[in-house]
Amino acid sequence: MKVVGFAGYSGSGKTTLVERLIPALKLMGLRVSVVKHAHHEFDIDHPGKDTFRHRQAGAFEVIVASDRRLALMREFERPARMNVHHLLAELYDGVDWVLVEGFKDSNLSKMEVWRASAGMPARYPDDDFVVAIATDSPGALPQPTLRPVLDLNDPDGIARWLADNGHRFDYDPEMYT
Numbered sequence: 001m002k003v004v005g006f007a008g009y010s011g012s013g014k015t016t017l018v019e020r021l022i023p024a025l026k027l028m029g030l031r032v033s034v035v036k037h038a039h040h041e042f043d044i045d046h047p048g049k050d051t052f053r054h055r056q057a058g059a060f061e062v063i064v065a066s067d068r069r070l071a072l073m074r075e076f077e078r079p080a081r082m083n084v085h086h087l088l089a090e091l092y093d094g095v096d097w098v099l100v101e102g103f104k105d106s107n108l109s110k111m112e113v114w115r116a117s118a119g120m121p122a123r124y125p126d127d128d129f130v131v132a133i134a135t136d137s138p139g140a141l142p143q144p145t146l147r148p149v150l151d152l153n154d155p156d157g158i159a160r161w162l163a164d165n166g167h168r169f170d171y172d173p174e175m176y177t
Contacts, residue, residue: 001091001093001095001096001097001098001170001171002096002097002098002162002166002169002170002171003088003097003098003100003108003109003169003171004097004098004099004100004108004109004110004111004162004169005084005100005101005103005104005106005108005109005110005111005129006018006099006100006101006110006111006113007103007104007110007111007112007113007123007127007130008104008112008113008114008120008123009118009120011115011118011120012113012114012115012118012120013113013115013134013136013152014101014102014113015101017113017134017152017155017158018034018099018101020155021099021155021158021159021162022034022099024155024156024158024159025096025097025159025162025163028159028163030096030097030163031094031095031096031097032095032096032097032098032099033091033092033095033097033098033099034098034099034100034101035084035087035088035091035098035099035100035101035103036100036101036102037084037101037102037103038102044071044073045073050064051064051071051073055073055075059075060074060075060077061073061074061075072090083103083106084100084103084106084108085173085176088100088171088173089173097162097169098171104123106129107129107176108129109129109131109168109169110127110129110130110131111130111131111132111133111134111150111158112124112127112130112132112133112134113134113135113152114133114134114135114137114141115135115136115137115152116135116136116137116140117136117137121142122141122142122143124145124147125142125143125145130147131147131148131168132147132148132149132150132161133145133147133148133149133150134150134151134152134158135149135150135151135152136151136152136153148161
């Protein structure tokens with residue numbers, strides 16, 4: 001599988017870019033998964049549903065599955081800090097691409113999503129894992145770079161760039177253990 005991270009500050013357009021890349025990569029016949037970091041408590045379950053009741057009763061894990069979907073919910077007894085590599089290990093190994101959003105300090109190869117209008121500093125000058133920059137304002141980049149600078153508003157072009165450079169994103173879990 002190939003893994004690419006998307007790094008950038010809140011409001012830079014990471015989620016929108018990932019959302020637009022998924023169908024662009026799927027049109028190339030590729031299977032795509034997403035790993036998303038959340039900074040806050042979240043829930044995908046609802047009170048009254050069987051799975052919610054099982055979790056409330058104390059189950060450590062609940063898997064719910066149909067012929068179209070599978071969801072795993074795990075309740076940690078105490079706060080757990082899972083790194084991106086733990087989460088990647090949970091994914092189906094038959095996926096072609098994993099788009100990782102929200103682990104900006106990870107040691108994954110990543111694309112920085114940067115907008116001058118967001119008023120935030122660029123990460124690429126200080127992050128050796130940034131291999132490309134997706135931006136809507138290339139002329140405003142804070143310093144010159146030899147990294148590819150891609151058009152943030154051209155997800156098809158970014159998908160082509162990823163496919164053409166796929167060898168750079170091959171994921172070997174042994175490298176991270």
